[in-house]
Amino acid sequence: MAMNILTTQQLFKIAPAIFAESPDKAVSDRYGFVPTIDVVESLQNEGWYPVRAQQTNVRNSDKRDLARHMIRFRQDPDRQMAVGDSIPELVLTNSHDRSSAYQLDLGLFRLACSNGMVTPAGDLGNIRVRHGKNVVDNIIEGSLQLAGEIPHISESVDDFQSTLISSEEAYLFARAALSLRYGEEWQAQSPISPESLLQARRNEDKEPSLWKTFNRVQENMMKGGVLGRSNNGRNTRTRAIKSVSEEVRLNRALWQLTEEFSKLKHHHPKQSMKKIYAA
Structure with missing residues (x-):
């Protein structure tokens, strides 16, 4: 390239x-x-x-x-x-x-x-x-x-690629990502839903791996353009992240969130993420 x-x-x-x-x-x-x-x-x-x-x-x-x-x-x-x-x-x-x-x-x-x-x-x-x-x-x-x-980052990516997650777990991942972006009151602050944040921009990103889930969420959050509704009920699209400090902060936080999901999946392979988070 x-x-x-x-x-x-x-x-x-x-x-x-x-x-x-x-x-x-x-x-x-x-x-x-x-x-x-x-x-x-x-x-x-x-x-x-x-x-x-x-x-x-x-x-x-x-x-x-x-x-x-x-x-x-x-x-x-x-x-x-x-x-x-x-x-x-x-x-x-x-x-x-x-x-x-x-x-x-x-x-x-x-x-x-x-x-x-x-x-x-x-x-x-x-x-x-x-x-x-x-x-x-x-x-x-x-x-x-x-x-x-x-090389250690490469190992993490290989792990994320081989870790499959359910649609329920992907929803929990997106919900956690929205709380990183908008705070604990994300449901009142976010113009979009977790499902919208999970939308794939290309067919190859639809696979249910943790890596592709992270990529969908990260790209949609950083680039914006996701259709949603404002507090007054009007259709709107999210804006791209333009602040340097916010871009770095969110990127780091999303990566750490992905690492946390991976660890939980490996430590509790037969337990759903929903039960883990409810514990």
Whole structure:
């Protein structure tokens, strides 16, 4: 598969905060400012190339260069390790307004739906690097640590693919996902039902595996466009997740939910998920 590497001009157009030359004026003198583009270039020198970028929209134009932003990196195709039907990525997030440190996560890009995920890397989780003198070196070190977790993520995907779940269990999965998105009062807040969240966008995603169930829910939640009803009873469609922090948060939470379902299925193979959750 050909890889479309983003050029410097494309990065600037999509996420200008990557090129910020100074932090928020309110930060202290102890804040060690390092432009995100320096990190991008260093990762590229290590063989990780930027393939997607975005930043959170802000109303105040003066804050545009400080907004939280995200860049996804992928290795050269000759070095890529296949993870099921997906490709591993590094996901870098940052902001220059003190709201977040540099953060590096493992991600997966599913070829069938051109959809990106964020996966907690086992016990390692994610790499957080505070702004300071050694930002670049620490992130490069973190990228090596995360790359070492790719085989474990691949094992998880294989497990999810081989784990079959019933329609009742898929419903419980979608219901739990809606609570992650809208909170405990999701039934009052969500414009869509669990059944709507489970809709498949392609025939091959209809199979009853945990992996495909996760993919249907994740894609519908992230990309939006699912038909539902607003609180006043009008037909509406859900919106795509545009916030960088919310995208990362939800992706992590959905992955952890999938891991929990898998563990429950293996520990209680003859017991329905409904009974487990009721216990």
